[in-house]
Amino acid sequence: MLYRESGQFNTSYRADQRWFRLWQQRWVFATWMILAFVVVPLIGNDYWLNAILIPFLVLSLAGLGLNLLTGYAGQISLGSAAFMAIGAFATYNFQLRIEGMPLLISLFLGGLTAAGAGVVFGLPSLRIKGFYLLVSTLAAQFFVTWILTQCGWFSNYNASGVITAPPLVVLGQNISSPAGRYLLTLSVAFVLFWLARNIVHGELGRRWMAVRDMDTAAAVIGIPILQTKLLAFAISSFVLGIAGALWAFAYLGTVEPHGFDLSRSFQILFIIIIGGMGSILGSFLGAAFIVLLPILLSNLSATFLAGWVDPGQLENLQKIIFGALIIFFLIKEPQGLARLLEIVRQRARVWPLRF
Amino acid sequence: MDFFLEVLTGGLLAGVMYSLVAIGFVLIYKASGVFNFAQGAMVLFAALTFVSLWEHGIPFWGAFVMTLLSMLALAWGVERVVLRPLVNRPPITLFMATLGLSYVIEGLAQLLWGSQVHGLELGISDEPLEVGGMLVSQFDLFAAGVAGVLVLILSLLFNKTRIGITLRAVADDQLAALAVGIRLERIWMIVWAVAGFVGLVAGLLWGARLGVQFSLSLVVLKALPVLIIGGFTSVGGAIVGGLIIGASEKLAEIYLGPLIGGGIENWFPYVLALLFLLVRPSGIFGERAIERV
Numbered sequence: 001m002l003y004r005e006s007g008q009f010n011t012s013y014r015a016d017q018r019w020f021r022l023w024q025q026r027w028v029f030a031t032w033m034i035l036a037f038v039v040v041p042l043i044g045n046d047y048w049l050n051a052i053l054i055p056f057l058v059l060s061l062a063g064l065g066l067n068l069l070t071g072y073a074g075q076i077s078l079g080s081a082a083f084m085a086i087g088a089f090a091t092y093n094f095q096l097r098i099e100g101m102p103l104l105i106s107l108f109l110g111g112l113t114a115a116g117a118g119v120v121f122g123l124p125s126l127r128i129k130g131f132y133l134l135v136s137t138l139a140a141q142f143f144v145t146w147i148l149t150q151c152g153w154f155s156n157y158n159a160s161g162v163i164t165a166p167p168l169v170v171l172g173q174n175i176s177s178p179a180g181r182y183l184l185t186l187s188v189a190f191v192l193f194w195l196a197r198n199i200v201h202g203e204l205g206r207r208w209m210a211v212r213d214m215d216t217a218a219a220v221i222g223i224p225i226l227q228t229k230l231l232a233f234a235i236s237s238f239v240l241g242i243a244g245a246l247w248a249f250a251y252l253g254t255v256e257p258h259g260f261d262l263s264r265s266f267q268i269l270f271i272i273i274i275g276g277m278g279s280i281l282g283s284f285l286g287a288a289f290i291v292l293l294p295i296l297l298s299n300l301s302a303t304f305l306a307g308w309v310d311p312g313q314l315e316n317l318q319k320i321i322f323g324a325l326i327i328f329f330l331i332k333e334p335q336g337l338a339r340l341l342e343i344v345r346q347r348a349r350v351w352p353l354r355f
Numbered sequence: 356m357d358f359f360l361e362v363l364t365g366g367l368l369a370g371v372m373y374s375l376v377a378i379g380f381v382l383i384y385k386a387s388g389v390f391n392f393a394q395g396a397m398v399l400f401a402a403l404t405f406v407s408l409w410e411h412g413i414p415f416w417g418a419f420v421m422t423l424l425s426m427l428a429l430a431w432g433v434e435r436v437v438l439r440p441l442v443n444r445p446p447i448t449l450f451m452a453t454l455g456l457s458y459v460i461e462g463l464a465q466l467l468w469g470s471q472v473h474g475l476e477l478g479i480s481d482e483p484l485e486v487g488g489m490l491v492s493q494f495d496l497f498a499a500g501v502a503g504v505l506v507l508i509l510s511l512l513f514n515k516t517r518i519g520i521t522l523r524a525v526a527d528d529q530l531a532a533l534a535v536g537i538r539l540e541r542i543w544m545i546v547w548a549v550a551g552f553v554g555l556v557a558g559l560l561w562g563a564r565l566g567v568q569f570s571l572s573l574v575v576l577k578a579l580p581v582l583i584i585g586g587f588t589s590v591g592g593a594i595v596g597g598l599i600i601g602a603s604e605k606l607a608e609i610y611l612g613p614l615i616g617g618g619i620e621n622w623f624p625y626v627l628a629l630l631f632l633l634v635r636p637s638g639i640f641g642e643r644a645i646e647r648v
Binding site: 076124127128129130131132134135136138139142143146150262266269273313316317318319320322323324325326327330331334 | 390436437440441444446447448450451452454455456457458459460461462463465466470576579580583587615619621622625626628629632633636637
């Protein structure tokens with residue numbers, strides 16, 4: 001009863017299909033958006049924007065990409081970082097090779113390139129399933145890093161394959177400042193999350209879930225399996241590609257192919273396990289967790305364990321904590337933080353009653 | 356032609372080393388349906404524990420037995436903490452749990468024993484031997500011998516002992532095994548302990564080859580395509596798959612590498628495995644999955 005639903009009726013199908021059916025939800029959402037788009041760029045300092053908010057947004061985008069593929073369509077992938085790399089390098093090349101290419105268009109084209117690669121590596125998914133499919137995504141992971149290092153053309157013949165972001169200009173405005181890069185990332189993330197949310201709630205999303213739950217049964221009721229799976233690979237890779245481009249351009253500024261190695265893929269997989277598989281909101285929660293936990297841990301140990309533990313050991317400790325958390329979540333709450341939030345929300349609805 | 360044969364033999368023998376890691380996978384997959392990503396971490400843990408004990412002045416066999424005991428303790432812990440609460444969950448959940456487990460084990464091993472590189476000298480000279488006009492690494496021959504003995508022991512264990520028969524019953528049908536009174540938890544623990552033993556052997560050989568360091572846990576990535584080609588459920592398949600991967604990888608590096616640029620060893624096994632899968636989706640020796648609605 002912390003918020004009341006009584007008296008809010010939907011009198012048309014359009015109203016019933018809205019994102020937020022309660023005025024309370026709309027207000028909360030609007031407040032969040034004003035906070036994110038207006039207040040944060042005004043008051044946020046460079047450290048917060050650079051080291052926390054931008055990587056958080058980019059990683060939640062990457063989490064969203066993998067979540068569409070693994071959480072909704074049920075195809076497990078260990079190659080997410082490869083598609084991020086393709087997005088980053090493609091965007092870089094579109095910017096470099098075509099004179100006067102607007103940044104947003106090359107971002108979009110970079111995403112499309114990643115989507116194309118996703119379709120190629122997703123092709124075997126029709127014939128091979130489950131763990132065997134891991135091989136296809138791992139092949140993508142190793143092959144892409146190899147070819148980006150091997151073939152100098154992709155990084156404009158830089159000796160170590162490093163690409164450096166050009167000055168970021170959108171609609172004639174230079175947005176290379178932290179706040180500008182933050183706003184770019186936020187806007188792109190907003191659009192992609194909006195798209196993903198609509199896809200997932202639409203027909204394609206339903207098809208993905210049917211394939212995830214049992215693809216043989218889905219085929220029997222007439223769902224085109226190949227098309228559905230390939231679309232999952234394409235859209236997921238598109239989002240991952242854009243996330244990769246933002247990672248390179250808006251967050252780091254310079255990246256090399258090995259910045260997108262297997263451990264990055266694991267990190268993204270951990271985001272969706274912790275955040276919640278098959279949940280849009282979960283991508284945000286998981287990314288926030290992944291970004292904040294190491295900072296929290298190093299601050300905690302600096303305060304309490306100062307001098308006891310050396311930094312190298314701290315990294316091992318961090319690994320153990322991450323691994324243990326993964327196992328803990330899988331055992332106790334397989335649907336992740338998103339599910340926990342849902343429980344809290346449900347409690348708030350019926351409070352002070354239990355049910 | 357001689358050169359070709361030499362590369363081929365070298366590749367085949369290197370493949371045996373991959374098989375050693377893959378066997379640990381197969382054991383666990385057969386008995387519990389768990390795709391154990393942590394096998395590489397177990398290899399690292401075993402090798403690091405053994406080397407550190409040895410460097411502290413404990414004699415070879417003492418260190419060996421103590422490491423074996425610690426692998427047993429690890430198996431017990433894994434069964435209690437990870438596997439038991441996850442009974443009846445989808446295989447993908449169990450896989451991700453082992454992913455988390457590999458992080459825990461790697462972190463633990465390095466927390467306990469430090470992360471510097473240890474040399475491991477097993478007292479086998481690595482001088483090449485001349486066999487029929489070809490140069491063959493003595494160490495590789497030794498590794499192949501060890502793998503052979505290991506497979507022999509495992510097949511004896513599986514076929515002649517009571518434990519082995521219950522293991523096979525569990526692998527065949529978990530529900531039926533439960534119904535005749537086999538204790539699943541104990542079987543899982545035994546299987547993980549045996550996989551730990553295989554991991555120790557693999558860790559010693561790989562450690563002697565590469566030095567005992569973090570990259571040992573990455574051999575798991577080489578074992579994956581081996582499993583794909585051989586099939587997840589067959590020890591023999593793991594050996595054959597290892598041989599195929601080892602040989603083709605070396606041949607590709609020598610003959611294909613110069614054409615498209617070097618360093619293709621990293622991804623070539625995966626592409627090969629992928630091609631295999633398109634022809635035979637369950638590997639050479641794997642069981643064909645039958646799907647029902």
